[in-house]
Amino acid sequence: MALRQTELRPLGKPVGRKEDPRLIRGKGRYVDDIMLPNMLHLCVVRSPYAHARIRRIDASAALAAPGVKLVLTGEDLAKMNLAWMPTLAGDRQMVLATDKVLFQYQEVAAVVAETRAQAEDAAQLIEVDYEPLPVVVDPFYALTPEAPILRDDKEKKSNLIFHWEAGDREETEAIFREAPVVVKQDVRFPRVHPSPLEPCGCVADYDTARSKLTFYVTSQAPHAHRTVLALVSGLPEHQIHVISPDVGGGFGNKVPVYPGYVCAIVASLKLGVPVKWIETRTENIASTHFARDYHMTAEIAAREDGKVLALRVKTVADHGAFDGAADPSKFPAGLFSIVSGSYDFKAAFVEVDGVHTNKPPGGVAYRCSFRVTEAAYLIERVMDVLAQRLKMDPAELRLRNFIRKEQFPYRSPTGWVYDSGDYEKTLRLALERIDYEELRKEQAERRARGEFMGIGISTFTEVVGAGPGHTFDILGLKMFDSAQIRVHPTGKVIARLGVRHQGQGHETTFAQIIAEELGLSVDDVLIEEGDTDTAPYGLGTYASRSTPTAGGAAALCARRIRQKARKIAAHLLEVGEDDVVWDGTAFSVQGLPGRSVTMKDVAFAAYTNVPEGLEPGLEASYYYDPPNLTFPNGAYIAVVDIDKGTGAVKVRRFLAVDDCGTVINPMIVDGQVHGGLTEGFAIAFMQDIPYDADGNCLAPNWMDYLVPTSLDTPHWETDRTVTPSPHHPIGAKGVGESPNVGSPAAFVNAVVDALSPLGVEHIDMPIYPWKVWSILRAHGVTE
Ligand code: PCD
Numbered sequence: 104m105a106l107r108q109t110e111l112r113p114l115g116k117p118v119g120r121k122e123d124p125r126l127i128r129g130k131g132r133y134v135d136d137i138m139l140p141n142m143l144h145l146c147v148v149r150s151p152y153a154h155a156r157i158r159r160i161d162a163s164a165a166l167a168a169p170g171v172k173l174v175l176t177g178e179d180l181a182k183m184n185l186a187w188m189p190t191l192a193g194d195r196q197m198v199l200a201t202d203k204v205l206f207q208y209q210e211v212a213a214v215v216a217e218t219r220a221q222a223e224d225a226a227q228l229i230e231v232d233y234e235p236l237p238v239v240v241d242p243f244y245a246l247t248p249e250a251p252i253l254r255d256d257k258e259k260k261s262n263l264i265f266h267w268e269a270g271d272r273e274e275t276e277a278i279f280r281e282a283p284v285v286v287k288q289d290v291r292f293p294r295v296h297p298s299p300l301e302p303c304g305c306v307a308d309y310d311t312a313r314s315k316l317t318f319y320v321t322s323q324a325p326h327a328h329r330t331v332l333a334l335v336s337g338l339p340e341h342q343i344h345v346i347s348p349d350v351g352g353g354f355g356n357k358v359p360v361y362p363g364y365v366c367a368i369v370a371s372l373k374l375g376v377p378v379k380w381i382e383t384r385t386e387n388i389a390s391t392h393f394a395r396d397y398h399m400t401a402e403i404a405a406r407e408d409g410k411v412l413a414l415r416v417k418t419v420a421d422h423g424a425f426d427g428a429a430d431p432s433k434f435p436a437g438l439f440s441i442v443s444g445s446y447d448f449k450a451a452f453v454e455v456d457g458v459h460t461n462k463p464p465g466g467v468a469y470r471c472s473f474r475v476t477e478a479a480y481l482i483e484r485v486m487d488v489l490a491q492r493l494k495m496d497p498a499e500l501r502l503r504n505f506i507r508k509e510q511f512p513y514r515s516p517t518g519w520v521y522d523s524g525d526y527e528k529t530l531r532l533a534l535e536r537i538d539y540e541e542l543r544k545e546q547a548e549r550r551a552r553g554e555f556m557g558i559g560i561s562t563f564t565e566v567v568g569a570g571p572g573h574t575f576d577i578l579g580l581k582m583f584d585s586a587q588i589r590v591h592p593t594g595k596v597i598a599r600l601g602v603r604h605q606g607q608g609h610e611t612t613f614a615q616i617i618a619e620e621l622g623l624s625v626d627d628v629l630i631e632e633g634d635t636d637t638a639p640y641g642l643g644t645y646a647s648r649s650t651p652t653a654g655g656a657a658a659l660c661a662r663r664i665r666q667k668a669r670k671i672a673a674h675l676l677e678v679g680e681d682d683v684v685w686d687g688t689a690f691s692v693q694g695l696p697g698r699s700v701t702m703k704d705v706a707f708a709a710y711t712n713v714p715e716g717l718e719p720g721l722e723a724s725y726y727y728d729p730p731n732l733t734f735p736n737g738a739y740i741a742v743v744d745i746d747k748g749t750g751a752v753k754v755r756r757f758l759a760v761d762d763c764g765t766v767i768n769p770m771i772v773d774g775q776v777h778g779g780l781t782e783g784f785a786i787a788f789m790q791d792i793p794y795d796a797d798g799n800c801l802a803p804n805w806m807d808y809l810v811p812t813s814l815d816t817p818h819w820e821t822d823r824t825v826t827p828s829p830h831h832p833i834g835a836k837g838v839g840e841s842p843n844v845g846s847p848a849a850f851v852n853a854v855v856d857a858l859s860p861l862g863v864e865h866i867d868m869p870i871y872p873w874k875v876w877s878i879l880r881a882h883g884v885t886e
């Protein structure tokens with residue numbers, strides 16, 4: 104049962120979500136709900152070819168079509184110096200193609216008309232004369248000398264975008280030379296897409312009289328978008344007002360700036376009226392930024408008793424036509440170097456080659472703090488390969504190799520400093536709750552009967568919460584975050600934060616933090632995010648960073664308010680400030696608990712009766728740059744049964760034990776875990792975006808790119824251990840991404856475990872029934 108929103112001391116309690124009465128009654132206000140007078144509609148014309156030279160674009164028929172007000176091409180944008188724009192990774196991307204296209208569905212022209220239907224009809228009339236060029240789909244081929252160079256706009260004549268390394272090569276090699284056991288496995292993380300329910304979209308409204316651009320956009324990072332728009336367009340930043348209304352899911356998809364946004368803004372500037380652009384589902388999947396697509400090879404050097412010694416990883420990363428990776432500037436392969444996971448390796452060496460191909464740009468951090476999902480999946484998969492090779496129980500192998508709780512803060516061999524954790528406790532709780540021993544017995548019995556039952560374990564560690572600002576920036580913008588709290592005379596509060604939630608429940612959880620610190624109830628605190636004219640500057644919501652950064656800012660900002668409140672309380676209680684104590688709900692006089700004033704009394708006095716010399720009013724702001732990241736972790740266990748006839752995998756049980764430090768709202772954390780597990784399940788069993796040899800996208804819709812329904816989705820069991828972050832103001836770590844990061848390996852490990860009697864050591868995701876069926880058939884299990 105959810106806790107009432109009027110109760111005091113709400114931190115750690117399952118308070119009902121304040122945003123839900125609005126959202127579940129269909130009263131959310133999303134970008135497509137915005138209707139402005141004289142608003143026009145924009146439709147993007149896209150390339151049918153994955154690689155082609157553009158000889159000519161003829162827009163005359165489109166311009167003559169009913170309702171059409173404007174057609175934009177790359178040439179038009181080039182005159183305004185807007186044909187290209189910067190990507191988050193410091194590459195550049197075409198807004199509208201000028202001389203050639205580099206992926207199927209690339210933006211080629213934009214049509215603006217009175218209605219959306221008119222814009223779409225006219226888009227069909229635009230004639231583009233393409234000269235097809237040879238297509239590069241395979242990133243390994245892209246690196247060979249025979250492959251055509253795709254980006255002729257770049258100085259470097261190569262499809263290699265970057266080569267990046269972490270760890271100690273020599274020490275790692277030395278350990279490998281001597282190691283008694285070495286296992287090696289190729290692992291692919293398929294190309295997937297965040298695919299939020301609400302696709303991307305915007306309304307650009309340029310007011311010529313006030314020279315002000317109001318830009319409504321479904322954005323995870325409105326402030327960063329405003330800065331990028333100012334830099335790209337040359338409009339002064341204070342004349343750009345970005346509003347991110349309710350967001351229907353983000354999942355990393357709404358961090359980048361997309362060509363449609365720039366086109367809508369240019370159209371509004373040219374026409375002086377509002378212009379709306381809303382993507383279709385196909386446009387979303389086939390042109391906005393993808394995720395993953397990592398081809399990884401991992402090797403572990405170990406002793407015969409299972410103690411791991413060193414890790415070596417080589418990866419080819421397919422970034423598509425433009426490097427749009429949403430990674431902090433200093434990390435071209437994101438935080439992939441966290442790949443040594445929860446285990447105490449002596450040494451590690453990691454290499455990543457980023458490569459251009461004729462595919463859409465990316466990759467974004469889809470429920471993943473910058474390539475952490477790929478890393479966690481790889482290490483959890485390869486640990487199982489090692490267990491199988493050594494004929495050891497995978498739980499036992501993990502227990503033997505965990506970083507021990509007394510080793511924190513722990514420096515990993517690639518340089519990360521893990522803040523805290525108790526991995527053994529978390530795994531033991533999971534083993535006990537699922538009754539692991541009993542399950543293994545049952546498995547042995549079933550195996551004896553020729554049945555295929557599997558148990559998969561994943562004990563992942565994540566790194567979330569970017570900043571700190573000294574290491575983390577995007578396009579130079581330091582990744583701190585902010586909160587601003589204003590207490591009104593009646594003790595009601597408005598708090599604005601620099602992040603922007605997309606369904607995570609910030610209106611509730613951040614109200615819980617502030618209410619807890621100020622002795623108020625959640626009902627008393629209104630949280631507002633997403634409006635750049637009112638909210639303090641922040642980097643946005645992704646990378647499970649809101650709680651580690653803005654959550655920290657909210658607590659510290661509230662404490663700043665309390666400091667001033669204490670002065671006012673002393674004045675009201677007619678004692679010295681040192682005699683005032685705060686008990687969590689009221690200020691009282693030391694030793695005289697009967698004499699007290701609440702935050703509400705103090706708030707009123709702040710506007711009516713302040714001590715002499717003190718500034719009236721009660722508000723504060725705080726920009727919080729965390730000293731380190733937070734390292735949430737978990738132990739996940741999947742139990743599966745395989746149907747021998749069809750190869751279908753049934754997830755019988757799934758238990759997720761998470762440790763995200765201090766929990767603000769256990770009900771919301773459970774919801775976060777349920778959602779992320781559902782995504783992880785989809786990635787493991789049903790999602791991939793394949794391309795044919797001509798670069799045609801083979802899954803540009805929800806018929807081919809599958810999204811699980813409630814019927815497909817297993818029942819989730821959750822539990823928790825709590826190891827607070829030692830540096831976060833309330834001890835909280837992020838959690839939003841954990842289930843997506845940790846679960847794919849548990850599913851795959853379970854399926855491989857089920858098939859291990861056949862000698863199977865690895866299956867690449869997605870594990871479609873036909874893949875399993877082919878294995879069963881190859882081994883004569885089924886016909
Ligand atoms: N310890 C703790 C932690 C946390 N929490 C809670 O939970 C949530 C979450 O958080 P975080 O972890 O901090 O995170 P954020 O930042 O807020 O968010 C973000 C994430 O989130 C997730 N989840 C979700 N949900 C929803 N509903 N929707 C969405 O969209 C989404 N997305 C996803 C993603 S993808 Mo990326 O962007 O890719 O990077 S990242 C991400 C919030 O409310 C909070 O406060 C609590 O309570 N406690």
Ligand SMILES: [Cu+]
Nearest residue numbers: 471473474475
């Ligand atoms: Cu990732």
